[in-house]
Amino acid sequence: MQNNIRNTNLRFNLDKEQQRKAWEYLHTMDRQDFKSYSQVISLALVDYFDRYYRTQADPYxxxxxxxxxxxxxxxxxxxxxxxxxxxxxxxxxxxxxxxxxxxxxxxxxxxxxxxxxxxxxxxxxxxx
Known part of the structure; x- marks a missing residue:
């Protein structure tokens, strides 16, 4: 059986507004809606990059x-x-x-x- 799990580390610089805000969201998220950090981060990344690539392909x-x-x-x-x-x-x-x-x-x-x-x-x- 293959191991399909990948690990990565994230580092947040709390002196930077956007990274501090991301950190706060992760630590105040509703655990009923979001089961894990992995789920939230994967949702956010997929949303972000789907939209990014759609706007690259269609500027309007x-x-x-x-x-x-x-x-x-x-x-x-x-x-x-x-x-x-x-x-x-x-x-x-x-x-x-x-x-x-x-x-x-x-x-x-x-x-x-x-x-x-x-x-x-x-x-x-x-x-x-």
């Missing part, structure tokens, strides 16, 4: 990630405002349609269609 990765986050925030905001405004709008629309003339009814419908088209233009990811 971080910009795209920020843009995607921004678009997601816009989509979420539009969805939330739709959830809040649409029931009131539809109840007003149905109440108005029952009481008013066909011309006013058509203006409500065109306003509703304009609202839906605006949402689709702003956020093409939303299915309405």
């Amino acid at each position: 990765l971080e910009t795209r990630e920020r843009e995607e986050l921004f678009v997601k925030q816009i989509v979420d905001a539009v969805e939330n405002s739709l959830k809040q405004a649409l029931p009131l709008f539809l109840s007003g629309l149905t109440a108005g349609m029952a009481q008013r003339e066909p011309q006013i009814r058509a203006s409500y419908i065109s306003l509703f269609h304009f609202y839906i088209r605006s949402v689709k233009l702003l956020c093409p990811f939303i299915r309405v």
Whole structure:
């Protein structure tokens, strides 16, 4: 049976801010979530180098990630405002349609269609 365990030593210079902070993280980590130093260090190294090599291969990765986050925030905001405004709008629309003339009814419908088209233009990811 092969021995697949490798040992290495780490040295932290506590006078350097980043190394001191790493040392503190290692010694204050939650042992329920992280079973060993090896687990934490391997997770951190793999995360760091995966991201490093992705950004080397794709220099615009971080910009795209920020843009995607921004678009997601816009989509979420539009969805939330739709959830809040649409029931009131539809109840007003149905109440108005029952009481008013066909011309006013058509203006409500065109306003509703304009609202839906605006949402689709702003956020093409939303299915309405």
